[in-house]
Amino acid sequence: xxxxxxxxxxxxxxxxxxxxxxxxYYFLQVKSADDYLIGGWNMGFWPIVGTxxxxxxxxxxxxxxxxLAFNYGISAxxxxxxAGLIFxxxxxxxxxxxxxxxxxxxxxxxxxxxxxAKVGILPSILSAFIYAIPTTAMQYIAMNTIWTTIFGMxxxxxxxxxxxxIFAFTVLGGLPGxxxxxxLQAILIxxxxxxxxxxxVNFAGGADTVITQTPPEYLSPAGPFGGLEVFxxxxxxxxFYLVWQSTWQRIFAAKSEKVAFNANITAVFVCSVVLACxxxxxxxxxxxxxxxxxxxxxxxxxxxxxLPPYIGGFIYCALLAALVTGANSFILQGSSxxxxxxxKRLVNPNATNKQMMFMSRITVLFVSVAALFxxxxxxxxxxxxxxxxxxxxxxxxxPFLATMFIKRTTKTxxxxxxxxxxxxxxxxxxxxxxxxxxxxxxxFSFVGLVIGTLVSKHSNEEFPVAVMYEDLPCxxxxxxxxxxxxxxxxx
Numbered sequence: 001x002x003x004x005x006x007x008x009x010x011x012x013x014x015x016x017x018x019x020x021x022x023x024x025y026y027f028l029q030v031k032s033a034d035d036y037l038i039g040g041w042n043m044g045f046w047p048i049v050g051t052x053x054x055x056x057x058x059x060x061x062x063x064x065x066x067x068l069a070f071n072y073g074i075s076a077x078x079x080x081x082x083a084g085l086i087f088x089x090x091x092x093x094x095x096x097x098x099x100x101x102x103x104x105x106x107x108x109x110x111x112x113x114x115x116x117a118k119v120g121i122l123p124s125i126l127s128a129f130i131y132a133i134p135t136t137a138m139q140y141i142a143m144n145t146i147w148t149t150i151f152g153m154x155x156x157x158x159x160x161x162x163x164x165x166i167f168a169f170t171v172l173g174g175l176p177g178x179x180x181x182x183x184l185q186a187i188l189i190x191x192x193x194x195x196x197x198x199x200x201v202n203f204a205g206g207a208d209t210v211i212t213q214t215p216p217e218y219l220s221p222a223g224p225f226g227g228l229e230v231f232x233x234x235x236x237x238x239x240f241y242l243v244w245q246s247t248w249q250r251i252f253a254a255k256s257e258k259v260a261f262n263a264n265i266t267a268v269f270v271c272s273v274v275l276a277c278x279x280x281x282x283x284x285x286x287x288x289x290x291x292x293x294x295x296x297x298x299x300x301x302x303x304x305x306x307l308p309p310y311i312g313g314f315i316y317c318a319l320l321a322a323l324v325t326g327a328n329s330f331i332l333q334g335s336s337x338x339x340x341x342x343x344k345r346l347v348n349p350n351a352t353n354k355q356m357m358f359m360s361r362i363t364v365l366f367v368s369v370a371a372l373f374x375x376x377x378x379x380x381x382x383x384x385x386x387x388x389x390x391x392x393x394x395x396x397x398x399p400f401l402a403t404m405f406i407k408r409t410t411k412t413x414x415x416x417x418x419x420x421x422x423x424x425x426x427x428x429x430x431x432x433x434x435x436x437x438x439x440x441x442x443x444f445s446f447v448g449l450v451i452g453t454l455v456s457k458h459s460n461e462e463f464p465v466a467v468m469y470e471d472l473p474c475x476x477x478x479x480x481x482x483x484x485x486x487x488x489x490x491x
Contacts, residue, residue: 004309008150011313015320019169043253045263050186051253051325052267053274055246056084057189058135058326061278062319063142064382066302067295069282073214075223076282079230080382081275083238085268091242092264095404095468096251100260102467103474105252107243107396108341113472114403115411116461117345122418124341126392127245128367132334134388136371138381139166139327141296146316149300159375166327167368171361190274192318196299197277197284199306204287214283233386236438239397240389245333296381327371334367335360394421394441398449407466413453420448 043051061081068076104110107127112120140162147158204210217224241247247264254260278299285298293301303315339360344351351359378384399417402409425441433440458464463472 004312005150007309007313008316011317012320015317016165019324020172024172043255043259045259045266048250048254048259048263049267049270051329052247052250052264053186053270054189054322054325055250055329056267056271057193057274057322058139058142058329060135060138060381060385061275062193062322063145063296063299064138064385065275065278066282066285066299068382069279070285070289070293070295070298071282072223072225073218073220073283074279075221075230077276077279078221079223079233080237081279082272083234084241085272085275087238087241088244088247089265089268091244091247092251092261092268095242096261096264097257098404098468099248099251100257102472104248104467104472106245106248106337106341107400108337108345109474110400110403110467111414112341112345113474114463114465114467115414116459119411119414120341120345122415123396124337126395126422127337127341128334129370131245131388131392132330132337132367133370134374134378134384136166136327136330136334136367137374137378138384139323139330140371140375141379141381143320143323144375145297145300146319149297149304150316156376159372162375163368163372166324166331167365169324170328170331170368171364188314188318188321190270192315192321193274193277193281195311196303196307196315197280200281200284200302203306204284210284210287214286218283218286232436232438235436236386236390236393240393243392243396243400245336246329249329249333249336296379331364331367331371335363338363338366390438390441391422391425394425394438394445396421398442398445402449402453404468405466407464407470408453409449410453410456411459411462412456413449413451416452417445417449421445 065076065080068080072079102110102113104113106120107123108120110120111123112118140159143162143166144153144155144158147153147161148155153161201207201210205213211219215224221227221230223230250264251260254263281302282298285293285302289298289301299319300316303312303319306312307315339356343359343363344356348355374384395418398421399409399414402417403414421441421444424444425437428437428440465472
């Protein structure tokens with residue numbers, strides 16, 4: 001046991017020393033908030049591929065989908081992993097070129113330029129509070145499974161330790177540090193999850209045993225509860241990825257449009273293979289773990305019990321790599337929303353670069369601490385994640401699509417659509433109805449969007465275009481664009 005403890009500790013210490021070394025390097029290199037939060041538009045193909053893979057393989061995949069497959073079989077791959085990848089593919093192929101051309105860094109940029117600055121506030125609040133903070137909390141909870149499983153650490157102390165480690169790296173390196181470490185960590189993540197999948201299947205008796213002795217419904221894409229249940233889960237998860245700010249960041253961080261497209265598409269196809277491995281682990285684990293095992297603990301327990309410490313330590317480092325990179329991305333997403341879309345737009349439009357850098361790091365601290373509060377008061381990684389994705393999607397997706405494709409869409413319609421989706425989704429648990437929550441939210445968002453648009457006209461603040469086909473001012477660097485990312489360089 002003592003020997004195993006030292007293996008685990010050595011791996012983890014070396015890993016974090018490496019991470020903080022890179023973070024400190026970029027702390028010295030990054031000179032502007034633009035570089036800190038979006039990478040300065042200069043990242044190459046492989047760094048983008050690596051960071052996309054690493055960001056995808058966070059707590060929801062390494063921990064959540066293992067537990068989901070343990071309870072639902074391979075349908076977890078279709079209802080969760082494939083759902084996100086399909087909509088990410090649509091975002092990159094259908095919208096990526098347009099977003100770069102229009103210089104739309106965030107949803108608040110899109111809505112703010114199209115309908116007026118104040119309309120961008122709601123997507124910004126959602127991005128920071130409804131998505132970035134809860135998903136960062138998921139990474140803390142997942143990291144805590146390592147501390148409690150192999151070190152027997154008190155859960156509260158483990159959550160605080162997770163927060164300190166993740167915050168320290170994020171505040172040092174920003175997005176450039178995250179992208180470079182992600183590219184390196186992608187190799188570690190892929191190797192680790194393949195080793196664990198092979199070990200789990202081997203321990204279960206081999207592939208033939210897993211295939212022949214697993215109940216048929218757990219090997220069916222429809223799962224044990226049928227195709228409708230899979231589809232509704234798919235619907236609650238997938239659409240969000242059209243507006244996932246982590247992908248938007250990676251589209252802008254690439255040094256060219258060609259690199260942005262090729263790197264992101266390559267990463268999606270790699271992820272489609274890598275994300276199958278946690279499903280294999282979850283299905284195989286049914287052969288040797290009690291069926292009432294908590295889903296969030298399966299990954300760490302399998303790693304500890306199946307593998308010798310010198311290999312298990314490597315797997316734990318792969319998990320840490322996935323969690324740290326996921327948390328970094330989510331914290332920076334929340335920070336960019338608060339710094340640019342709230343502070344720059346509403347509080348200090350003439351902020352200097354020094355002020356923006358300071359505010360960027362203050363908001364990183366805020367998101368990190370707020371996520372710690374969420375992690376201490378909630379549990380269940382996929383429950384948190386599905387709720388955040390559903391609420392964001394029912395509020396934002398239809399107004400986003402209308403803004404991109406329909407010139408007639410008005411500010412009133414967009415606000416009514418966002419509020420209709422948000423309020424109906426939040427009220428659904430109190431109504432005691434059997435109607436699916438996601439469909440319910442989309443329905444009210446649609447009704448609000450259509451009626452609000454029909455009864456109103458374009459206001460003076462609006463720039464009425466179908467953004468997919470016509471340019472906003474920022475596309476041509478026009479002064480009236482007033483992009484919050486155009487930070488003054490004076491100190």
